[in-house]
Amino acid sequence: MDEHLRRLEFRLVREHDEVPPSLVHEWIERAWARFRGARVRDFVPLLVERAVRVSARGFSAGLPEPPRTHLSDWARSTTRRLLAGRMARRWAHSAGVARRAEQVARVLVAEEQDLLVAAAWLHDIGYAAELADTGLHSLDGARYLLRAGVPRRVCGLVAYHSGSAAVAEVLGLADELAEFDDDRGRLRDALWYCDMTTSPDGHPTTVENRLAEIRERRGPDDPVVRALEINVDERLAAVRRTHRLLRRATV
Structure with a gap:
């Protein structure tokens, strides 16, 4: 069905x-x-x-629309539909990132909390076969979300998540990625933190282990690995900034 x-x-x-x-x-x-x-x-x-x-x-006909769900609820069901059946491991990772986001959201202002959880669910939907187009999953996912009427801020978070700008540079897609805004700040850092501290199977991990796993799984010629030479420090800095916020919140 x-x-x-x-x-x-x-x-x-x-x-x-x-x-x-x-x-x-x-x-x-x-x-x-x-x-x-x-x-x-x-x-x-x-x-x-x-x-x-x-x-x-x-x-x-211009009649009122039915009530809308929270964006994060729609994000969860959309990600399940696109990834759960054919890309079970990618779905597990996305669910793990979303769980992490629910924990991290407390360090953000109220209006950004649901945006973080929604972006966490959606960040990898561009891997779905029906969305894949350019070879850059963050761009393909963001374009789909824009067509779907998702707020541009969330589209931008997905487009640039976890250093995707460097991957776009390696692939020659920087101009295409520039269709979206790179929302630099705590919300962006928090999404990168959630992604970079969640394993491919959805389990918590350290950023060091995550980077090592990416290099081992993808190999040195993969664009994602080549991009690490450009922006690994930026990824680490985002994780550290969010980690400091979390530590302060527990004091």
């Missing part, structure tokens, strides 16, 4: 290009939750499609 819903979502997004894809996804999930207990299960996809089309017509 999940695969059927993915195909349905893809088709409806194409047919209703005036509606943000994130909203189509939300409508499908809501309709699925409503109808999945139907006595004749073969009719459920049809009922879901009809419900989404009604919502799309209302949106196009």
